[in-house]
Amino acid sequence: MKFAYKFSNLLGAVYRRGNLSFSRDGNSVLSPVGNRLSVFDLKNNKSETLPLSTSKNITSVGLSPDGNLAILVDEDGAALLVSLVTRAVLHHFNFHKPVHSVSFSPNGRSFVVTKENVALMYHAPGKTREFNAFVLDKSYYGPYDETTCIDWTDDSKCFVVGSKDMTSWVFGAERWANLIYYCLGGHKDVVVGCFFEQDSLDLYTLSQDGTLCVWECDTELDGLVLRDAKKAADAEPEETRGESGEEEEEEEQQEDGQPRSDVIRGKADGDKRKDGRKIVRYKRRGKYFFNKEGDFNNLTASAFHKKTHLLVTGFASGIFHLHELPEFNLIHSLSISDQRISSITINCTGDWIGFGCSGLGQLLVWEWQSESYVFKQQGHFNNMAALAYSPDGQYIATGGNDGKVKVWNTNSSLCFVTFTEHTSSVTSVAFTSRGFVVVSASLDGTVRAFDLHRYRNFRTFTSPRPAQFSCLAVDCSGELVSAGAQDSFEIFIWSMQTGRLLEVTLLSTPCSTIRCQKMLIIGNSQRFCPPEALAVAHRPDGQELAVATLDGEISFWNPMAAMQTGSITGRHDLQMGRKETDKITAKQAAKGKSFTALCYSADGKSILAGGQSKFVCIYNVGEQILTKKFEISCNLSLDAMEEFLDRRKMTEFGSLALVDEGVGDGDTVAISLPGVRKGDMCSRHFKPEIRVTSLHFSPTGRSWAATTTEGLLIYSLDAGVVFDPFDLDLDVTPSSVRQQVRQEAWAAAIVLAFRLNESALTREVLEAVPYEQIEVVCGSLPDIYVEKLLSFVATELEKSNHLQFYLTWAQRLLTIHGQKLKNRWVRSVSCTNTHLWSLPNFHFHFLCDWNIYTIRYTVALSKQRGLKRTATEPASEDEASDGSDTTNEESDMLL
Template structure:
């Protein structure tokens, strides 16, 4: 088994905090999610999380005008310069203070950062390699309070900065003699946005109390005059720094003052006058304005409010175009794409991300993660979908190809504790603390079964038998296991015997035996065919937390409270091995803990287990930031994955900062300070979950559930940050097979030129480079595929099937690779059935890829055939008189075209069905073995 899993995607969280940015073409939106950023392709309906992360949560993102570079700044002011093309980190930098906003100039040569009460202008990173990519050019002082927003003129000559001291400052990016700085007032609250008019120095300023000021300049952009060379005395006076100010490494310093700069001889300084003033809160119901964006070409201003309402106004007349309520939470950020058609909204309270097309008044994109932590996940049998349940009582289903949620079930009224798919993959079953177990239909998206107990019980565990007929759920308050029939919805049996909460349930994949783990230090095996009797009772060393069957049903793994994973034989009820995983958890110390992390680790354990597809390894996760893979036979740790390095989460560091420690404990024990709300909220007694109404709440890092994909090429885990997926990416890892000195790309291509197709394929797989293997396969003529498949050695058949499965997901040569699949399965099907257990992950991966294409193409083919039939029927009903010969000719031509189109469509359809049928037969043989 390979262990080169790498971070693939982050699902379940689409927005946390910070500003949204659209790509240059306007078809993608970049959203900060915790300490990572996700790119949502709105045109192709896909999402991708970049494999870069900051030390803490990202607060602002600056995107270059060409869309190739991005600057990410976290809560402490640490910045990363990343390439959006290569997804690599190019430079690290630290501003040493929190940064409110960052903005590139339109020409891409400079960018401005607002930090405290100063605006810093840097030279933008160039195409050449530099030791220091961020070179400070100028420092602009003027505001007395923190700066909040920035905007540039279209020619990059000037920029404007808004501040919390209710003032707006216009600065010259170059040394202009008639515009050094200019201060504007007129507001009574914090500045939210300030925007230049297109190709002009005219300004719009927006404040938090809903006031819009329109400022008119008496000078055009081409009227700015460069200053002459300064005298040494003048230069020294300007660069003089005030006492106690932060020392900048380099750069010119420009200081704004309350009075206007003096005019020099022959030059007239730029002046502003207030043309008009508008108010958003005319009705009197006061509502804070929280976000604003301005699209210069169309003169449209978008404003978001704390109540979840947004307005569209046309400036400078302030004509209301549109108004809509999109959420009941505060709108944290607003952004518009380059064309001005789409508007992006981010709501940090619920983690919502919306893209609205204002002309058609419709949603282009609408996603929301779980409001609270995720508690459970389950893969569908084909690996295409993942179902998750959260503490917010919702069940969401995610498409693994697009990374987006396509359905949300909200019937539960309390936390969802477990979810699972039935064996056919069309039904999702979920258990909740509200005392119900619900079954959801993925065809009609409805709750078609609700299972309840005779007396109220909180269900903490769930399992469905392989046939999908029996549903079992364990209660954490009555210590019983309930069995229902999926067909009738009736309660069949109540299994008693446990003396503690039932923490986990699992059905055997090959027999009708249910394993239940409990806090009473036992695992009970229940025989579903023999009057629901206890077949065996396994005694544990501590409380049972998780239980899992091996895919062949010949082994049982149990995780206990003492950090041990024990392995048992279900037939003999004997323990076959154990793994001590307490030292592998390495739990950090929480800020409010009064004991060290070493002492705290003694109470940590694994809470979720999952076998790999081949049954040789087991995946374990729990109260830690690490996920471990153990080899069962050798009982050793094979690899450990760190799922997060976000220091904004609690229990990430082993030792606390000594500067925050006092003789009475950590300073984090003191609950004070004001957050983004309207004041300080005191901790409420009796609250056990959430932020405890505290303003200094830091969620603790942990893994609540994890699962291997049925294909074996990826695994997923639900954590505090969201749903993380890790996958094997062959393009990133060089993993040769039977490598020799003679196996080189040149020798592979030499075999291709000599038309030795089978030898070229064997050499390509020995080198195991994805691009080269694809080049060799696609060079084989179509009529030679069957001959090449017959001459391939058996050891390379499975490798070729695995490569075809991955190639079908990303390549457009559908019929070509389906021909390869059909020839391989036809000629080597019997040999594959004899070792079906070993090749099952590969077969399931191929089946997943083919099934996805079959679902997409079948809809398109059916629609085309119905359209052709409709066009033929429509032509027959026209009121034009025709002769009998013309009508007969038209009928024959239409029937011929219809038959030809249907034949071409059915050819590809039949090819897909043949491959699916062959794969089904191998899968059935594997499960029966």
């Protein structure tokens, strides 16, 4: 379909809240971003946001030991079981209460979820089909306050749970005879982390006041004795069964809706055996304190790597420490920001450490041995305000209310440069026609030009009188820069080469309220610009303008004749939700909503519109009807998402959102200031409102981007899927493909491989084609498979070691089918851009240096052998020439 755009990726936000996790191989980081999950590939320097979302912001992520499954839990306890292989949701579950942490056992057979003061152990979903994927096994009671953290022993026999009541509880995953539960104290503040030693019951506990306790157990893991089930029923102590035994189990079954499970209830005085059997005992072997200066005592996150005995602790001041346990030797200390560290994780090898700072939206991966950053990304601190595509669609520039201009790579979905010269909000950004310069306008009264080659601000344009610039435009040659002031109704034009102000034009009507760069180049715009206009879009051919007005309509104008040619009433398409603090219904509130961002498609037949709503609409300009609507977010953690308020939040005093629930500790009602539209700069916390601030189509027409409250959303027609068979038939099997390879029918084998659409099989077929047959195979391929093969070759160029082989494929395909691809440039430009982007990633100079040094080594080795041969027995002229030829042949082979 022409408008079958699907969510492709999320840029501009790398971390919000929750716990970070490394993948099984340690090369990727899983980061929760709002109600979505992003995967950052550190090896290939790419990022991907999974095409799924929870109802609210994700607070806990549990990753299975094999790395195939993940459990995502949001603020309200609603959970999703996700397959990281197929990127699909396998199961929905609701824990009904906020969940603090989720952790799989090392053997992958079960997982523990902590909520309130209870730890629930579930059977992990397996490969067999089950009606209910989450089956409750045991319930563990012990802490008197909320739980905070979990850790398992290496053999999955026991786990430890930390709590806000300053205690840690060790529970047995099985019905052990000598360990049912054990309570550990020794702290004076909330327990932040608790970790077992490798292959041992010894553990470490960390509290928020910067205290580390080292606990030694008198029993090894092999010393745990499994109780006989029959004897356990007769001689079970009261502490295990609770006060009411069977009645308590039945109550647990009715509350969670699960089959009957064991309930283990611990007491702080320990497990006292009446039969005199020996039980597991702990004793404190040491107690250490972190630096008490400043905010060092406010420990916020921790992680422990068992194999290397490496402890990483993060503090509210943005400083982290590396210690070696159990001696508590300080290895390293560094400050990464001035905000609190929210989450810490360590990869499987213990080389890379991941840090997440929710205050700045920052994600860092630090290699502690070389003391260098492996990965460093940060989104806009405040909302994004503007965006622009580069002419080739490879880069996206964004400007935010934090005064920063960031440039993102659409292939890797990562930011590669940030410009911080502006001191106020950035209102508009634009690329020059060649795509090497980014120009931005700001409320600080400056327009700046940035060079993408040297990554510097090489031009700064100012006005004679201080003015706040709200819109920007660059002419097609890149020689003139124009900006409009929102307070003085003036348009300023500068020269890009000299930086001098060339002309100042005063508008007769306040058209500066239109925040669109296209309006600046229209000389007679003041004749038809309505005073209540909010956004303007310029058709690519220059023959039409679209104006979004305050009444929710989009009107179309002929700029030459200054006549209106049509209009669209889109007020009802916004479908604005009701805020928690609104006293009117959503239907009445929608009357005051309107579009604030417009963008024409490449062909000019459609227009994209968004505004104060969670919907983005595509309209047909000729028919003036709605073509399709896109819901950019379903995150209920944002305000104005639901049409009707929850009646459970309504009391006799009104909505709970309007009631001050502060208890004297400084908490106040979370209500934003009246009239605030671009973010509240106060210290209070409130729910942000969903809105779209800017829209832009890609020059290729294959994707479009929107700057929203959640970040930069990319919707594309080229979104890849895991299994997408093309023209699949019963006779298309891997065996039939390999049979064609054995018969040396290369073109037929490639066609069958693409019909089956398995990357490994396609790679096997391509690499089996002889080098001299590449041109013949490329000429005999059907046209429909040329683009598929070109796209596959572009992907392989990024990671394959056969550089010349795949470059030859790309060269032959472009040479033979270049004219046909040019006629279909809209569909083929994406894979062509991938080719151009992947080539600079190859370090040719390293390859050449390696060849030069290898040749030098070969020549030196041959000379050394010649000297030894001369010392023992002089060689004849024929032998000397043979040795020289051999050296040259070896050098040619290395080249």
